[in-house]
Amino acid sequence: MHKKFDSQAIEKKWQERWQASGLYKTDGDSNKEKLFVLDMFPYPSGEGLHVGHPKGYIATDVYSRFKKMSGFEVLHPMGWDAFGLPAENFAIKHKVHPRVAVEKNIANFKAQLAHLGFNYDWSREINTTDPEYYKWTQWIFLKLLERDLAYESHEPINWCPGCQTGLANEDLESDGTCERCGSVVEKKPMRQWVLKITEYADRMLSDLDTLNWPEHIKEAQRNWIGRSEGAEIDFKLTNGEVVTVFTTRPDTLFGATYLVLAPEHELVRQFPIENIDEVKAYVEATKQKSEIDRTNAGKEKTGVELKGIKAVNPANGEEIPVFIADYVLAHYGTGAIMAVPAHDERDHDFAHVFGLPIKQVVTDDDVLIASGEFDGVSTEDAKKAIVEKVGGRMTATYRLNDWVFSRQRYWGEPIPVIHCEKCGVVPVPYEELPVKLPEVEHYEPTGTGESPLATIESWVNVSCPKCGGPGKRETNTMPQWAGSSWYYLRFIDPHNDQALVDPQKEKKWAPVDVYVGGDHAVRHLIYARFWHKFLYDIGVVSTIEPFMRLEFLGFILAEDGRKMSKRWGNIINPDDIVKQNGADALRVYEMFMGPFENTVAWSTNGLVGAQRFVERVNGLNEHVIDDEPLEATRSLHKTIRKVREDIESFKFNTAVSTMMIFVNSAEKSGLSKSSYESFLKLLAPFAPHLTEELWEAAGHVGSIHVENYPEADEELAKDDSVTIGVQVNGRSRGAILIAVDADENTAVEAAKREVSVAKYLEGASIKKVIYVPGRILNLII
């Protein structure tokens, strides 16, 4: 029977009691086995939550409640990733301090989350914009600087004219536009701070194997790091210089008929070149081009020959021409290539435009020809041999570039260094951290490539910590990804002002055991892994990886199949659902919608279905009887077994459906009080409010959420008879009900008695019997 109930009253009652009793506080001194369950913490936007946001939070809530009830001490915290452009842009538009806007947004988010009954330990709440927090973000930067993993560079970087700030490669869409504002990103030479993430490329790649992550996320990371095995080969030039090229195909060296340098290549500036004006013009023209224009694969190849200079092919001594062309990228490999038009499509196109020789050196069978002593050698064997012969080096290169780490915006962590005329870059002494963001009149970017901080002279002008002379503070700030690259560690020890994290506590809680989120397959996870490995190297953390298991979630679309957005007016606020249908119904529905990793459209009808289920549970005590039939006991224990397995593997949809099946059958058969209470415990992680209420109504004093999660009794879960399908010649012809342990003869005899089967057996002899007990009987006639 459905039994409606006042969900709002029940939810309010228990949410208040839980908070008052500190039920969800993590015990840092517990002797229980630890488990760190973490959500990707949200950016508290002004829009508030829509019903899609809590999906992951519900999952971690179910999982951590389940684990707590299974005897684990669970660390399950929440915090705010609150630096970044949206807050700043909001502040500019509405003329309020970003801090004020962020505080307001956080209060709103927190209230929305509270209505869903999550079991977060709020005493560990963190906020990346809190100076006590970003003190340690700055501390990490100084440590990186100490180890030469942070450096200043003047190379051209991505500049977004819309946001008026430099960006990392990771912040660009694949079409070369800014992921925030959609502007076409330009290349602009400017001073910036860069982190040597490439130093960790190999470790980030190989340690992926140690992680329990979805394969497609690992693959996305491998793609992003983009390791290519190949060789560096030196080409001598006729003017005495040497150009080093990177190639993955050293076996084709004999087919290299010209050399191409990136227009930005440093040697280009140093050559005495006959057609220097033409070359300069081309270099200039390249600078003007956006990344999109330059990397558009379909367009005709352009370039300029460096006249008066030839290169010598080290394989055969041939003199070959040298070009600059924009299809060669300065920041990949060595910024120079040997061109093999016969075996590379791009080189072929270029050779075609410039009328250069095309020399085939590999057959269709991957065997070398026209390669002197290497003729007949396989490409695989030739690679090493040729590199050795010409004195090259086998090496690897990466698509990944160092991390452009400065932003010319206000709302971020100040980079804690001081520029001194005498001493150069001087780190702010550790004891002076945090370098707090000063108050400013205007947060608008200056547009000059300088941060708004540069306009506050009283803040900028300081004395050099080293020599005491006049110095200027660094006015660039860190990117939004900084604070989120280590926040999981702060949850372990959120109020420590002496260390980033206490080593004892770190050993107890790290790493994150289960990490849940979506949307950040590459950036956040790459950056966080990089910082974690660095923190490992300097002894702050004890594990080589931060997140052992990752569960990637699929989003919830609006009912119309589009993304929920203000623009489409299709946003559903969880507060409204909580009011109309109840938090438990919302939670059950979001877990039931489909596989956790699937993106599924919201369905109000589906939600009502979940609500009906919750209401049936509310009426289930009316079916409690003194002696339940064996069938009901069996059903309970099978349900327990399945629900436990499903929660463990994040298959929440089938966990819910299993419980639905149980309720359906228990309503018909009746169930004992003990089975009823076991079921309440089983459902408690999904519907914490109602189960708590029913638990109390059943006469219990303590919370259901500290009860032991039910365990299946395998003996009681066993069926004694089972229906199995019967096939004749592999086609289904009926079914028989037999004992689970029935032998083959019994099964065959039962099949012969079954009318629907028997008619196929008439006048035929059984040649072969395939009998899989409990599964299938197949008779071959």
Place this chain on the structure above:
RNA sequence: GGGCGAGUGGCGAAAUGGUAGACGCGUUAGUCUUAGGAACUAAUGGGGCAACCCGUGGAGGUUCGAGUCCUCUCUCGCCCACCA
């Protein structure tokens, strides 16, 4: 162009190689009603009066038996991409 996934009813989806479509939504019929977008009962992949036949994107294959394994192919999604 390269890589990784995924294709099952009207919809979200289940299914250690063993009666495909559990569970939920929707739909249909009925019951009860102070007529409501409530609840309950039953039916619900397609075709056929029926016995039966056909069905997991398509074509082959392995197997007593294939949604599941193998080969080829089509479509969609995601990631990377003038990356040498």
